[in-house]
Amino acid sequence: MLRNLVKNVKLRAKVLERAEEFKLNNKAGEDVWFRELVLCILTSNSSFISAYTALNNLYDKLFSLNEDGISKVLKNSGYRFYNLKAKYLFNVRKYYGKLKAWIYPIANKDEYEAREELLQIEGIGMKEASHFLRNVGYFDLAILDRHILKFLSSYYFSYSKKSLPKKDYIYIESVLKSISISLNLPVGLLDLFIWYKATNKLVK
Template sequence: MLRNLILNQKLRAKVLERIEEFKLNNSANEEVWFRELVLCILTANSSFLSAFKALNCLGELIYYADETIISKNLRSCNYRFYNLKAKYIVEARKMIYGKLKDKIKPIADQDPFLAREKLLKIKGLGMKESSHFLRNVGYFDLAIIDRHVINFLKEIGALGEKRIRSLSKSQYIVLENILKSIASNFNIKVGVFDLFIWYKETNTIVK
């Protein structure tokens, strides 16, 4: 089924359109990069759609509002982890806003895996969220291993009957390498392959 999706010209066009948006983000300004970072902080332990809705509710507040105001607005948007994520957003802003692109882009241009290691120092970002952020600003060599990807790997027999509740860093890298191997069979990068899996599991391309 996945092969048929990848060969589907209409779907490929939609995926390539989304990829072009990510590439444009790569040359965008600091505000765009920080917005993508906040989106990934909000996505942790939440659905993408819930995080995206919360980000749009916050709007420009992510750039200047204090923790109390961000928390209040997240709560009004029916976002679950409003206090914790408000704290992470403000801490990320204090730590790296204004220098996020200058610090991460030169590293990612040379080694996106090293850039991911740097991003892990930001509270609220794990392997998945850091990979997601880098993909959304134009780097496609990292896997975004979420529940949809895990379901896909189970469907194709790559995980057997094993239940996975959380991934250690080493486990994440093992699954990432499996996905990269599969993606290479289709002659696409793993960050692009993710969008086809996302479509297969959700019937949308919004990630």
């Protein structure tokens, strides 16, 4: 089934077009990188649409608001966990101006090491770090969100834990990477096909 999905000419063209956008982000400046980081913090435990709406309502005001102000914007956007994410976003502002200079040279040498570096940021876990790196043009890491795990549980193996410990993440990532190699596709793009299968959308 997945092989047929990847062979879908129209869908593959859309995914490759999206990949080119990620590559452009890689060459972009600090603001694009930081915006992607904020988006990835917002997507954790939230739908992409909700996170994207909150991002658009908040981003231009992010540096002028205190933590309570950020929380109010998120709440008014219909976003869940607005207090917790406001705390993360208020604190993450200290990385603005140095994010790309920090992560870019590391990611160009070793994406796994870059992901480990990003885990230092409050509100960033394995999935969020992988998502961020993919969105700024690195395709060697898997983004194991609930859609991907549900897909894998339906077609490959069962995974029923509510949380995803780091060691499990690394193991499942290796499985997904093996699948992606058999399909001649970077694992960082494979999730877009699975996500499309689950949601009929190609965003992220």
